[in-house]
Amino acid sequence: MPVERGRLAVPAQVLAPRLLGGVLVSMVDGVEVAVRLTEVEAYEGTEDPASHAFRGLTARTAVMFGPAGHLYCYFTYGMHWCANVVAGSDGQAAAVLLRGGEVVRGADVARGRRPAARVGHDLARGPARLATCLGLGRGHNGLDICDQQAAVVLESMPGRRSSRVRAGPRVGISVAQERPWRFWLDGERSVSAFRPGGRRQRAGARQTDTRE
């Protein structure tokens, strides 16, 4: 049976570490892939400047504002899809980004979707890689993963917190870097490399003028 929605309707910071070790299963294009989550990040409400919901409700972020237990899938960098589990109560914009996991079923399918991966622990190491392994994309945005009939189901979540849970800054963001809302399982090879998010130089900004 899928995880009950009530267990997910908690703040993202609370849900995120609880998801570690949980198993998400997809049945897409007639084939099954299951991933055991090893790395996640919390995005908490409209007060979190790193969250897509920071500027309020839009068509893109609407799912984040809805009830817990749905997928928030978004497209980024012109080519990648990433997936979140919506957290919090209805009306709160909370979600947990799935950043890494270990493929525990359907590794052959995952390898077909991720030809660039050389080793098993790279299949779902990174948020876009994880989504690719599971075959997730636009059509899965808003999906209810507490529904056993859904194409993507949260199959299980640990009953208690592992002693291997670690916390630190989130990856790839340029604001609110002090909030330790990234969680991972220490020692797992499918945990992505930490890259501090750098603020890009704006196109209009001038570098120091070095002309004579």
Next chain:
DNA sequence: AGGACGATTAACT
């Protein structure tokens, strides 16, 4: 209507 930028990845030096 136009432009900046992104919760990334893969390939390269």
Next chain:
DNA sequence: GTTAATCGTCCTC
């Protein structure tokens, strides 16, 4: 270490 790929979303005219 660096950078290109590539387009939806949101902000500003």
